[in-house]
Structure formats: C-alpha cells, structure tokens
Amino acid sequence: MNFKHKYFFLFPGLFVLIGILIFPIIFVVRLSLSGWNSYNPGLDYIGLENYIRLFTDDPRFWESFFRLSFLSVTTVILQYVIGFALAHMVWKDIKFKRFFRVLFLVPMMTTPVIMTVIWRTFFHESLGPVNDLLSVFGVAPKWLTDPVIAKFTVIIVEVWQWTPFMFLLLLAGLLSLPKEPFLAAAIDGASPVRKFIYVTFPLMAPISIGAIIIRLIEASKIMDTVYVLTSGGPGTSTETSSFYIFIKGLREFQMGYAASMSFTYLIIMIISLTIIAKVLTKVLLKE
Amino acid sequence: MDLIANNLSYKPEDQYHLNEVSFNFKEGNLYTILGRTLSGKTTLLKTIAGLLTPDSGEIEFDGKNFLKVPVWERNVAMVYQQFINYPHLNVFENIAFPLKQRKIDQGVINEKVMDALKSVGLLGYEKRKIQELSGGQQQRVSLARSLVKNAKILLLDEPLVNLDYKLREQLREEFKNLFSKGLADETILIYSTTDPKETMELNGEVIVLDEGKVLQVGPAKEIFENPNSLKVAEISNDPPMNIIEAKISDNNIQFEGINLEAPKHLSKLTEDGLKIGLRSSDIELGENGNEFEVELAEISGSETLLHLKRGDTKIIVSIEEVLNFKIHDKVKINFKIDRAYAFYADGKLASSPFGGLNGQN
Incomplete structure (x- = not known):
C-alpha cells in the first residue's frame, strides 16, 4: 500500500521525539566538544579535551560513579526483597488485605523532596527523634555526618520511598500467576517453603527481571534524596554521578565539561544495564 | 491400608457439595466415582487430597486421622481434568518435581522419571517445554507425574474429559493397561467420571454421586444391571434411560x-x-x-x-x-x-x- 500522506501523520510524533530526545542528545555531544563555561560561554570547538580530562584527571567523577553503583544496587536489592515479602504477604487471603495493600503504597504517593526533609529531621543528630530513642541504649550514630553511616541513611530513605513501587509491580505479577501449579505442588509434596522456592519464585522470574531493571534505571538517577539529605556530604561521601554532574554544570557552570560527563555516563549506563538484563535473564530464566 | 470416610459434609454456601458421604476404600482396588457435572466428584477428590477441609466428618487412612495431615505429607497423587503442569519446567523436570521434594538420589530420580515417561509413551520428549506439547501429551505428563511418586492414593479427576474423541479412546485404553499392570497392587485408585461407558470399561467398584450424596455403591455390572433408583438409572446410562x-x-x-x-x-x-x-x-x-x-x-x-x-x-x-x-x-x-x-x-x-x-x- 502506498500512502502518500503517511509522513504528514508521522510528523507530530516525530517532531516531539526530535524536540525532546534526538536534538538534546546531539546538542550534548556537540556541547561536550566545546569549552563552554562561565568565562567563555559559546559553542567553540576544543576537540576531545573534555574527555581527556575526564578519563585522566578526574578521580572524583569515577568515585561518584562507583558510589552510585553501590547505592543503586544495594537499594534495589533491598527493595526487591522487602517488596516481594510484602507482596507475598498480601497476595494470600489475609485479614484487612485491602487495607494493607493500600498502606504499603503510601510512601510512593508522597513527594520525595518533602519526605526527605522529614527524614533529615528524623535523623538529626542532636534534635531528631531517632537518636532520642537510641539514647536509651546509649548510642548516638552520626546519621548524616559520618561518611559511612551517611551512605546507609541515603539507602534507608531510598528504600522507604521506592519499595512500594517494587511492591506494586510484584503484587501485580503474583496476582497474574496461574493457580494450578500451586495446587499441583501441594499435592506433589512441596511444603509451603519449597513451594515458594520451586514454584512461586521461578514463575515470578520474568516479572522480577522487569521490576529490577525499571528500578535500577530509576535508582541510578538518585539526586533529590542526596541533595536534600546530605548535599553529597560529608565531603563527597554520598555524592552520586548525577549530583556531581549537577555541581559541575549548574553550579560551576562548566557546561562543556558537564556535557562530556553526561554523555559518558549515558553510554556506561546503556552498556551496563544491557549486561545486567542479560545476566538476570540467564540466571533467573535459565535461557 | 484402607481409606475410610465417615459422613463427610461440605456446604460452602446454601448447597451441599458433599452430603454425608461415607465409604471404605481398600488398597489394590479401583473405585470409580460416577456423577454428573457439579455432583461433588471434584470436591470429594479434593477433600481426600487435602485441598479442601470438610465442614464435618472424618477421613481415616492407615489408622490415622487423615484430616490432620497437611496436603504435602499425604502422599497422594492427583490428575486433574485441566492439564495441570509446571509451565516453567520442561517435561523431565515436571515429572521429577514430586521426587525432588523428597531426599532422593539423582540417579534414582532419573531412572524413575524415564520409567514413567516410557509407561505413558513420551520417551524422547524430556527436554521439551510443556507449552510445546498437545493437550493429550500434557495430560500424559501429569499422569506420569502422578505415577512416579508411587503414591498410596491416586486420584484421577475426569482425566479424559478435555481431550478429543480419538485421544480419549487411546488414553482410556492406556489407563486400563496401566491399572491392570499391577500398579494398583497397593494403591487405592480413585477415578471420577461423568461417562457411564468409561465406568463400565474400567470395571471397578462404582460410587454413584449426585448433589453430594452417595446414591449407590457396587460393582460396575451391578450398577448397570440393577440401578437402585431412577436417578442412578439416568446417571449410569448415556443417552439417559x-x-x-x-x-x-x-x-x-x-x-x-x-x-x-x-x-x-x-x-x-x-x-x-x-x-x-x-x-x-x-x-x-x-x-x-x-x-x-x-x-x-x-x-x-x-x-x-x-x-x-x-x-x-x-x-x-x-x-x-x-x-x-x-x-x-x-x-x-x-x-x-x-x-x-x-x-x-x-x-x-x-x-x-x-x-x-x-x-x-
């Protein structure tokens, strides 16, 4: 079929796509080849100088990247485990099932920035209620100012905020499972624990992979939590890639350099997420 | 070991699924539960398997209160009218599943699974995915899965009803062979069906069930020749008398x-x-x-x-x-x-x- 006007109908969608995706990416690539900063704003051409600087002379970027990897992988694993447990709990017929299903979703419906401010107040070292309670045991962890503990504070807040999303995806998955294999498994002599290991979990594998990948993509953008909770501190101990790029680009206004970091980051993310998806599929689906 | 039930009743809403059902099943025998759809056949089998708890009544097996034993410890095998298998496992793993639930040596498992595959005529299919099999083959897999564990009680819930005519004839023949091969020596075989012809061919002890009530118990021939009521006569004849x-x-x-x-x-x-x-x-x-x-x-x-x-x-x-x-x-x-x-x-x-x-x- 030859339809002359098809490009006309494609145009609106294409236009939006070009405007919000293709143009920005091309522009970032061009920008990364320039020395645009606050002294010298403009699209001049300096070749690969920014990339050379990034790969040879900026350990802070790579530190922030590995920190981000640690934070996102840890939070997603925790979210998956807790989310699965909660979903499994309200999957069966228990009392107040509907109430719990809604209750577990509440954190996701709150505004992340506001909630992080509240968490910051919670974890305040001298005025916050957490240390007030812990003082009973004579301990007062430096939730926000110890370089190691601060990382875990970020993890706690992230897990609290986003486990509901995982819960939602996994519950939907559980509810869509066929009932028959569970009947068969019971009769075939599988105790509840074995039923979970040999039936529920394998049947959930495809959904699990999807949920984990979605959350990994989201988690690798951690920015608002860090910004509000610790501002990357103490020092740079909770600084993540996006936060560092934000500092370089929008605080120090090194636009060209920030663009080269963004583009490098994008490439790394695409490659690593593809590998992770492949590995997960191989391990969980045995394909 | 006998399977004895006393006055089993199950009434989830306002209708009896089981109404004072009693029986005494002896090992090594084939029992056919004959009844129309919704007569309570599946409910009865599920109760024996442990998937349902009756409102009242008792089941005793091997001298023990069977209702107190959880499903997974009952050593019961069941084949359903829908072909129930594990979609995420291949044919071999499906059949090996009940064995894997006990601590059995992998070598023994392989041997048993291969034997079961052979007896249902599926040798060479062990690596196949379940979804790649036809309905008849899927039902054979679930039959093999129920045979492999040497359960003391084997429940077959209208296993042929969802198959087409040809396959039904063929599998029914195979069932008869399997049952007569001494499989039933120490097993209680319970087979439910709506089909009088099937009942006659299997030629076991027949329990006629209607609206949850046992109407008549006796050898297939006796049920056919001397139905004790109009209802039994209707149920045990197709087309109805x-x-x-x-x-x-x-x-x-x-x-x-x-x-x-x-x-x-x-x-x-x-x-x-x-x-x-x-x-x-x-x-x-x-x-x-x-x-x-x-x-x-x-x-x-x-x-x-x-x-x-x-x-x-x-x-x-x-x-x-x-x-x-x-x-x-x-x-x-x-x-x-x-x-x-x-x-x-x-x-x-x-x-x-x-x-x-x-x-x-």
Whole structure:
C-alpha cells in the first residue's frame, strides 16, 4: 500500500521525539566538544579535551560513579526483597488485605523532596527523634555526618520511598500467576517453603527481571534524596554521578565539561544495564 | 491400608457439595466415582487430597486421622481434568518435581522419571517445554507425574474429559493397561467420571454421586444391571434411560394406546404411578411395530440417536447405523420389553430384568 500522506501523520510524533530526545542528545555531544563555561560561554570547538580530562584527571567523577553503583544496587536489592515479602504477604487471603495493600503504597504517593526533609529531621543528630530513642541504649550514630553511616541513611530513605513501587509491580505479577501449579505442588509434596522456592519464585522470574531493571534505571538517577539529605556530604561521601554532574554544570557552570560527563555516563549506563538484563535473564530464566 | 470416610459434609454456601458421604476404600482396588457435572466428584477428590477441609466428618487412612495431615505429607497423587503442569519446567523436570521434594538420589530420580515417561509413551520428549506439547501429551505428563511418586492414593479427576474423541479412546485404553499392570497392587485408585461407558470399561467398584450424596455403591455390572433408583438409572446410562409413564394391569403394560405383554418380572406389579425404564439400545426399528414421530435425529459417530414422540411420551432410540431421518417422519419401533425396568412413583427400583428386587421372583 502506498500512502502518500503517511509522513504528514508521522510528523507530530516525530517532531516531539526530535524536540525532546534526538536534538538534546546531539546538542550534548556537540556541547561536550566545546569549552563552554562561565568565562567563555559559546559553542567553540576544543576537540576531545573534555574527555581527556575526564578519563585522566578526574578521580572524583569515577568515585561518584562507583558510589552510585553501590547505592543503586544495594537499594534495589533491598527493595526487591522487602517488596516481594510484602507482596507475598498480601497476595494470600489475609485479614484487612485491602487495607494493607493500600498502606504499603503510601510512601510512593508522597513527594520525595518533602519526605526527605522529614527524614533529615528524623535523623538529626542532636534534635531528631531517632537518636532520642537510641539514647536509651546509649548510642548516638552520626546519621548524616559520618561518611559511612551517611551512605546507609541515603539507602534507608531510598528504600522507604521506592519499595512500594517494587511492591506494586510484584503484587501485580503474583496476582497474574496461574493457580494450578500451586495446587499441583501441594499435592506433589512441596511444603509451603519449597513451594515458594520451586514454584512461586521461578514463575515470578520474568516479572522480577522487569521490576529490577525499571528500578535500577530509576535508582541510578538518585539526586533529590542526596541533595536534600546530605548535599553529597560529608565531603563527597554520598555524592552520586548525577549530583556531581549537577555541581559541575549548574553550579560551576562548566557546561562543556558537564556535557562530556553526561554523555559518558549515558553510554556506561546503556552498556551496563544491557549486561545486567542479560545476566538476570540467564540466571533467573535459565535461557 | 484402607481409606475410610465417615459422613463427610461440605456446604460452602446454601448447597451441599458433599452430603454425608461415607465409604471404605481398600488398597489394590479401583473405585470409580460416577456423577454428573457439579455432583461433588471434584470436591470429594479434593477433600481426600487435602485441598479442601470438610465442614464435618472424618477421613481415616492407615489408622490415622487423615484430616490432620497437611496436603504435602499425604502422599497422594492427583490428575486433574485441566492439564495441570509446571509451565516453567520442561517435561523431565515436571515429572521429577514430586521426587525432588523428597531426599532422593539423582540417579534414582532419573531412572524413575524415564520409567514413567516410557509407561505413558513420551520417551524422547524430556527436554521439551510443556507449552510445546498437545493437550493429550500434557495430560500424559501429569499422569506420569502422578505415577512416579508411587503414591498410596491416586486420584484421577475426569482425566479424559478435555481431550478429543480419538485421544480419549487411546488414553482410556492406556489407563486400563496401566491399572491392570499391577500398579494398583497397593494403591487405592480413585477415578471420577461423568461417562457411564468409561465406568463400565474400567470395571471397578462404582460410587454413584449426585448433589453430594452417595446414591449407590457396587460393582460396575451391578450398577448397570440393577440401578437402585431412577436417578442412578439416568446417571449410569448415556443417552439417559427412557422413562415411560405406564400402567400395568392384567399382564399388560399400557401407555399411549400401546399394549405390550408384561414380561415375567414386571407382571406382578400393580401399584399406581409406575414408571417403566427402557434403555435406548433396547428399542429397535421394526416393520410391524408402533408408530412414533421423529422430533430430532442426531448422528454421533457410527450411531444414530432418534428422539421420538407419541402423545406425551418422548423416548430416545439409539441405532447402531447411520440413518437419515427428517423431522416429522413416522417410524415404527419395537420394544424389547423383557429388558424393561420398573420404578415406583418415588423413584425407587421396583423390578429389574437382571433379578433386582421383585424381579428375583
């Protein structure tokens, strides 16, 4: 079929796509080849100088990247485990099932920035209620100012905020499972624990992979939590890639350099997420 | 080891699924539960398996209170009418699943699975995915899965009902072979079905179930020859037994202006409201018979089922031939009246040609 006007109908969608995706990416690539900063704003051409600087002379970027990897992988694993447990709990017929299903979703419906401010107040070292309670045991962890503990504070807040999303995806998955294999498994002599290991979990594998990948993509953008909770501190101990790029680009206004970091980051993310998806599929689906 | 049930009742809403069901199943025997759909067959099997807890009653197995034993410890195997398998496992893993739940050596598992695959004729399919198999093959996999664990109780819940005609015949044959091969030596085999023909072919002890109630228990032959009530006669015949409201007097059976000489086993009955039961196969076409009008003629396989009418009396005749009839055709039929049953007005058997009740005289 030859339809002359098809490009006309494609145009609106294409236009939006070009405007919000293709143009920005091309522009970032061009920008990364320039020395645009606050002294010298403009699209001049300096070749690969920014990339050379990034790969040879900026350990802070790579530190922030590995920190981000640690934070996102840890939070997603925790979210998956807790989310699965909660979903499994309200999957069966228990009392107040509907109430719990809604209750577990509440954190996701709150505004992340506001909630992080509240968490910051919670974890305040001298005025916050957490240390007030812990003082009973004579301990007062430096939730926000110890370089190691601060990382875990970020993890706690992230897990609290986003486990509901995982819960939602996994519950939907559980509810869509066929009932028959569970009947068969019971009769075939599988105790509840074995039923979970040999039936529920394998049947959930495809959904699990999807949920984990979605959350990994989201988690690798951690920015608002860090910004509000610790501002990357103490020092740079909770600084993540996006936060560092934000500092370089929008605080120090090194636009060209920030663009080269963004583009490098994008490439790394695409490659690593593809590998992770492949590995997960191989391990969980045995394909 | 016997499986004994006492007064099992299960009434989830306002209708009984099981109503005071009692039985005593002995090991090494085949029991067929015959009943129409929704008669409680599946409920009964699920109760034995442990998937359902009855409202009241007891089940005892091997001298122990079976209801206290959780499903996964009951050592029961079950084949369902839907082909239930594990979609995420291949054929081999599916069959090995029940064995993997116990601590059994992998070598023994391989051997047993291969044996089971062989006995259901699926050798060479072990690496296949379940979804790649046909319905009949899927049902064989679940049969193999239930055979492999050497369960003391094997439940088969209408295992053939969702298969097409050819496969059903074939698998039924294989079932018979499997059952007769000594599989049942120490197993209690419980097979539920809606199909009287299947019941007769399996030739085990039959439990006729209707609306959750046991109507009759006995060997297949006995159920077929001497159904103790109208209902059993209906359930155990396909097409259902013809029921004719007739009067017996002076050695004559009269209905719709037809006069038939009563056979010996019916001649002594004089009560009012008697119903005469005659199987569709005990009526034949005949030149000098009584005239009926064709209401419907259906051809099923090599058989023709004629739905006939005369006055208020409707009967079904099955003829072992493919014949073409039109609606409103007139046909002449003869009754093999010496094969007729008689039932009292309340549905109880009054006399049967095989010597039930008054027929004994």
